[in-house]
Amino acid sequence: MNLGRTVAVRLLVFAASLFVASMAIFLVVNALPGDVATAILGFGADPASVAGLRVRLGLDRPLLVRYLSWVGGMASGDMGRSYLTNESVTALVAPRIAVTAWLVAFSMLIAPLVALPVGMVAAVKRRSWQGAAASTVSQIGLSIPAFYAGILLVIVFAVGLRWLPANGYTDLVDAHGQWRPVAFVQHLVLPVTSLVIVQASVLTRYVRSAFVEVLSEDYFRTARAVGWTRWRALWRHGVRNAAISVVTVIGLQLATLLVGAIVVEQVFRLPGLGTALLSAVANRDLIVVQGIVMILVFAVLVINLLTDLSYLLIDPRLRNRDAR
Amino acid sequence: MSLYEVSHVSRRYGRVGTAGSVLAVDDVSLSVEPGQRLGIVGESGSGKSTLVRMMAALDAPTSGEIRFNDEVVSRRAERDLGDLRSSVQLVFQDPRSSLNPRMRVGAIVTEPLRSRLLRASGQVPLDHRARLAEVLESVDLPIEVADRYPHELSGGQRQRVAIARALAPKPQVLIADEPVSALDVSVRAQVLNLVRDLVAAHGLTLIMVSHDLTVVRHVCDSVVVMRHGRVEEQGPSAQVYGEPRSAYTRELLASIPTFRVT
């Protein structure tokens, strides 16, 4: 069945992309000028201790060998050891993934819930004031940086109304095994809102243009000619056709969402991957930087793969040939 | 010696056996004499457009050979096609698509004259301004049109600009691919009359592709009927329209809606 072949091709492309991405990350971090050991010990350090550090960190081995051992290790979950604390990167990073994951997951869930109805109204009522209002709001939302939205929310809800904490994070299940849902949500409301403002605005524009296109299609006019009202025709025949283009955007948007999360984590002092990544950059702990960036890129490539595969479920035309 | 010799030409799209594989042109042979007005008719998917694009070396046959002025032009390197390109010019179906919207009419019409390949072939007029005025006049367009953009002209005028472009390098052969199908009925007759006058005045050889059999009967002196990439029937117009040999041609002619005035 051709579907199997198409899926196989997509998996192959995913693996190749992952491999190329890992090579790019490794090369940028390790091949560029500037010696890690001197950076860590400071420029005044004497050459002997610098050379000793290089051996201990295995930096003296040829580039290819170091790359292969890094990738080999990753396959079994070992991403190497921190240059600073010698702690396993995986152990250091694992607890922080959950924080970023919650932030991104909530945003990816809520943004479409907001964008779909607003986008449809913006499309269907594009000639009346409701459509114009929806478009303008999404236009403004698009222009606000996520961290600025975060700061504004803090000023209003934390400083002003004092309803929510300005920053900090409480895990769903704290160290003593206690369930802390209220504190957990309280700490996530503002960060997720600031991400959703931007994400929902971006999605609204794509949903709007997808539905505007559907509204101009001949099959939509046929649907109305056989007796569906404008809105019911949109639900019966518009949504599935528009979903094809909207799904693409959700995939593409994950990369920008992850970036937004990294920045928002700093605004609200959330102990997520972003915070870990930035402190690793500050301390020149390059093996940690490599590891975290690899995780983030891996997440984006997985989502892109899932988006591609979901194409096949929605659009019957693609099922029998690998058309992009 | 014929102007065009097409022998056993086939064109397949997609590799044999794969899902999308289709044989657009299947073992077609025909010849075109100087001054002949050949009509190629057939329904969509009959391969008529693919055939003439191969004759104009815009597409290469999978097998078989096309000779123009006794030189092989199928599967020939672009830089060696100077003679063919300067002697054979095309008019396409939809003037909204065959004229570059970002170019003035003057630049569009004289573009062939600026092509290095055609200049090298030595058969192309060198004085562009004079040639521009000449060809615009021969298609009944005022010289002021040269500074206008295509979107400022009507459908009929745009098709005349396309014809002027085809005439600019003084070709021997004019290939018209559905030249009037995209035009309004009222403009169709004007363009057909223009084509007829130009072919007669310049002694051109005409190859016209159309799905409209009545248009071809009016303009062409000989016809090739194509179906699923093959030649169903070919011969002088009077014979093919008068006593068609193939059942398909008969069905085609019978399908043409006639004026049923009760």
Added chain:
Amino acid sequence: MSPLLEVTDLRVAFGRSHREVVHGISFALEPGERLGLIGESGSGKTVTALAVMGLLAENAYVSGSVRVGGRELVGLRDRDLAPLRGQAMSMVFQEPMTALDPTMPVGRQVAEVLLLHQHLGHGVARGRVIEVLAEVGLEDPERVADAYPHALSGGQRQRVVVAMALINRPDLVICDEPTTALDVTVQAKVLNLLDAELDAVGASCLFISHDLAVVSQLCERVLVMLDGDIVEQGSLAQIFNSATHPYTRGLVATARLDAVEPGERLPTVEDYYQRQVRR
């Protein structure tokens, strides 16, 4: 007997500038009668058809009166007009390749039209769909019903659209250039199909085309539209032999290519009628 479709002083304008495209046209259609609407692109013939069906874009301003089966349609809300469409009146469009929803099997799209206007079980509906697909001349209607639009040819898709338009036995069927995009052999078959099915259902038909010969296959009476006005109305014989308006005479002369000796100069519309707008 009161006419089935009665259009009085229909005006249609678009956009903020109220650019008028149809300038107050009037005509009537008796039950079971077939009326041809001839005109070139930009004559307003499609806008007229869409105005009757109430399918014009929102920025369209429609005035005058359109009465179908005695009911006034101009001014009705989409909610009130929708039940009539596909039931009392239906429409066949020009481009079969894009007329069907690419993500839904063809059979389900035909069944939708049925279930929208009649309360039937899915089993009964499926049977009725197969029946009507066979009626419009589709071999192996079972396979066609389960197929997606992209798997069917242009001719097959247009037959499905005709099936959708006729399945609820409407009183009025509007056809907007239904065979223009089809090959001449397929066109002949679809025109015969329409001729037979319209009689079988007893529906009247407003048939729009730029091609006089095609219209003469189905209609007894013809309206000629030019730049948003009806310039002439009459029976086929009147239009072909004794048209009063110069534009009509020009259209008839230039359409009859076969009446001219091959190679001779063709008559053009301009020989009969000078237009202000450059064509």
Added chain:
Amino acid sequence: MRRAGLWIGVVLVAAVILAALVSLVWTPYNPLQVQPTQTLRPAGWPHLLGTDGFGIDILSRLLVGARTTVYVGVAAVSLAALGGVPLGVLAGMRGGWVSEIVLRVSDILYAFPALLLAILLAAAVGASTGTAMVAIGIASIPAFARVARAATLIVMTQDYILAARASGTSRWTTSVRHVLPNIAAVLGVQASVSFGIAILAEAALSYLGLATPPPTPTWGRMLHDAQTYIFTSPVQALWPGLAIALSVLGLNLLGDGLRDHLDPRLREAA
């Protein structure tokens, strides 16, 4: 209504560019001079927007900040266009494996938003305006490549391309005289949208301290510094954020305005 959006866009973008140019020659106060006695003064006179935690006039820092924003934005978009457009046009005109490679590479690059690239570069060679500009530029290449390819594919289906070939016009001349002029408008839309994205990225980077190092004022850095006084004088944080949002809004409105003047066929490529 659409026309109003375009004009607001033009006004906003012009204001930002004007601010950047003016700051080269004049600012109300010295944007780098710390005045311990003048810290956190409210908006009013003589400091129109008040002073920050270091006692520096906020308006002056905003004007100089505009310079970095415009400079990084223009450089990044130019780098992205120079990198992406030729690739996109080549992929659109040649198709086949060339087109496939361009698509695959841009897919991978999509997984590296500007911020991640900048983080990698900062870790490897240290953060600077240059690394931010290069990171944002490279991260925007796929957007230009995709749009150029999509628009070129549409242009290549037009008969005037076939007509050019039929009269012996070379592939290079065809790309310059026929393809580029017809996709220029689409690229214009992409440029304004990418400029907006570049401003957001530069602001995020300087907020995180991964772009232009202090003391050069940048809007992102000002926002970061203002956050420390969020409880005592929250108003301070409004101005730099507003400057960022308004310039991005201006560019997006400009992009929308241009998109409406596109040839309908090309509109879906934008």
